[in-house]
Amino acid sequence: MSISATTVQGGLTNLSDEIIDELRGRVSCPVLAPEDAGFGEVREVFNAMHPGDPALVVSCSGTADVLDAVGFAREHGLALSVRGGGHSIAGLSASDSCMLIDLAPMHAVHVDPAAKLARVQGGAVWADVDRETQAFGLAAPGGVVSDTGVAGLTLGGGYGWLRRKYGLSCDHLVAAEVIGADGQVTVASEAENTDLLWALRGGGGNFGVVTWFTFALEEVGPTVAFTGVFYPVEEAAQVLRGWRNYVAVAPDEVTATFLTVTMPPDPTLPPVLHNRACALVGGVYSGDAAAGMDILRPLRELGTPLMDMSAPTPYVEVQSGFDAFFPRNTLQAYWKSRYLSSLSDEAIEFVAARAKSRPSPVTLVNVFSMGGAIAAVPPDATAFAQRSSPFLLSIDGNWTDARDNDANIAWVRETFRESAAYGDDGVYLNFTGRSDEPPSVAVDSAFGANLARLAEIKAKYDPTNMFRSNNNITPAGG
Template identity: 50%
Template sequence: MTMRLRTLDGGQTAVTDERFDALRTAFHGPLITPDDPAYDETRALHNGMFDRHPGLIARCSGAADVIDAVNLARERDLLVAVRGGGHGIAGHSSCDDAMMIDLSAMRGVWVNPAERLVRVQGGATWGDVDREAQVFGLAVPGGVVSTTGVAGLTLGGGLGWLHRKYGLTCDNLVAAEIVTADGGLLRATETEHEDLFWALRGGGGNFGVVTAFEFQAHPVGPIVMYGAAMYAAADAEEILPAWRDWTGGLPDEVTSRAMFWSMPASPLLPPEVHNRDVFIVGAVYAGPPEDATTILRKVGRFGTPLADLSGPRPFRDVQRLLDWMFPKGELLSYWKSVTVRDLGDDVLRMVLRRGLDRPHPTTLVHVPQMGGAVRRLGPQDTAFGDRSAAYIVSIDGNWTDPADTQADMQWVRDAFDEVNALPSACGTYLNFSSEMDVDAAGRQTAFGENLDRLGRVKQAYDPENRFRLNNNIRPAGYRS
């Protein structure tokens, strides 16, 4: 039997039994086809919106497998999707009939405590990193859900509970090993392939398959002071402005976020919030817990909370507190975000109105705080782009019934358009974007003055735009 896979031009090409057998002989990981018993489980993505059927899943065990998969893609001109943790909200990591290069079995983490360096394979999640690094009281700034993949978060920027103290995830990247479109394995650092290293810090998966990351780690935990209070959503008209004013004077050690959500009747939650619409204020202090008692006390005093969960916690537990709210495959999700320079009254009115009128209990209106160390780098120091934002307004549409999809997606788009039209809007955070194909205006908004340089780096390392299933940056001069 001859396997037929999708090509870059949208057609199909044949991969003969002989060629496939040769690949299987060399490959150390499994090559999974649609008739394999493990196919359906392996192809599943975190976002239940996407039920895609790749023609071949190359589940790599290491860089050599990735090189062989990329060489096959180049030889047969295959369309390629690359999956790290599979958590990406836009579903870029899979495509019908294409070849998926799957790194999800490559989850090794190695810690050098003397130099505070952490080496991470390309399929690892932040839970993998936290588990190993916290043995030494270290952490790399990562996400707020432990099942999030390291690769996607890093390449797109990366914010969580530590970014105001230690910068974005991409700011803490010191080296990357990457298989480029020609099948070569390169090491990119400040002094090796400097242009590629610059582009990897915020430019997304445009430039190849990153098989390993090396990060600078920082002393965090194992116990941190965590602030979390749940208020009745109806009280947010008073609490939201008070939270805004409080965050304006915080030291960089504190990273805070606020969100509208609805709590189920879960045994993991206090009974007082069961089946309630809530406004949540959260914060983490990236320093000795005893130094944070006074400053985080305010989290539970903006009003009268339904529940105040604040207190000292293991950092690993903080990183996992939201996991249960994002079960793999159970939510259909469509997100869009706007970065804003300040939370003026016009932004607050929009956040309040949309937060109180969400179409589904699992939909969030989410406002992470930025600033601090994020602003200490210039807009051209990394590919991430504009760092002037003080906050992000993220419209995180989640629902469970496919019949609601069109209406809920439109609600997200309308809310996005509303905040994006406000004077303080200054960009977008692509890791919180569900668009499969970002248009020219979206790329310009996301990357700003860095876009032209990114196009030149793309031309140097992927001139045929082979790695295009991402927030795609076209190679300079590319017309297809």
């Protein structure tokens, strides 16, 4: 018996039982073929549109297993995918017929509170990090969904509730252990292989498998000031105008987000929210919680509140507060994002109108406030180039029935296309689904002037483009 697997050239090769047994003899972890027990229990992806159907899964337990798996793939010319958290909107860790390196068992987090550092394995999600770091009143800037993978978020940039005070996840990456295409362990830090560290700070999974991340930590929590207010969607334009005016003068300690969603008929929610389309304003103050509640108060007075959840809140609860909107392997998801250099009244009317026309109750139309610590980093200081725009518009198309794919994707694309009239400062790759245009268009838009240097670093560390199941950067000269 043999398994058919995709090669890096795009063809097919047969892996015999003897070849697979050779791999099993090298590693100390499960190597799973589709007929093996446990194959169906490999960490699920977020986006049910791209579940992936790998030919072979290596469920790695540590760095040595990743080394052997990469070496095996290189020797046999196999196409590789790497799954950390599995939260890629574009399904970049869910390729069909590939050899999948599954990092889910590698989720350890080691905190050094004296040095304010955390070492995090590549299969961890942000809930793993927050649980350990908050034991010491520390945090690294993470995402807004606790189930998000550390690897994908960090390598792609990383926006969360601390972004305006402390910047991006990638800005706090101070070292990484990487298994490269040459099958060697390379340490990238501010003392060695500095070019690789620069590239990992926002350049995606182009340069190898990151088995360990080291993050600098900040003093946060355990309680932070949090605002969460539901307003009627009919007041979306009014609320968004007030939100825009507030964030224009708010201190950097304030990170705020505006989104629209339809709430389910959940018995834990007040009846007024059942099946109700809402404009939700969320905000966090990174500092003294009591003082922060006063500073955040204007966000609670933007319209007619349907429900106000604002209160000093444990940071770990804030980090998981949006989890219910993003259940794993349940939603069909297609997203588009666009940075905006301003948020004009016309743009606000557009966002409010599209919020009311959403084709699915679980589709979100979001506006994120940027600036602060994000903009304080020069655009060429890390691979992550887009730092000047004060706003990010994200159109999160989510729905549950695959039969509705065409209609929902068309709505997201139409909304994205029309939004260009209000500013076009590039895209955020972590919030971008598989595109109907060449992938290089989004990559060019995201990396801008940094792309040439990234291509040179790609040529140095992965000249044959072994790691291509990502927002791919073509090696210079390739």
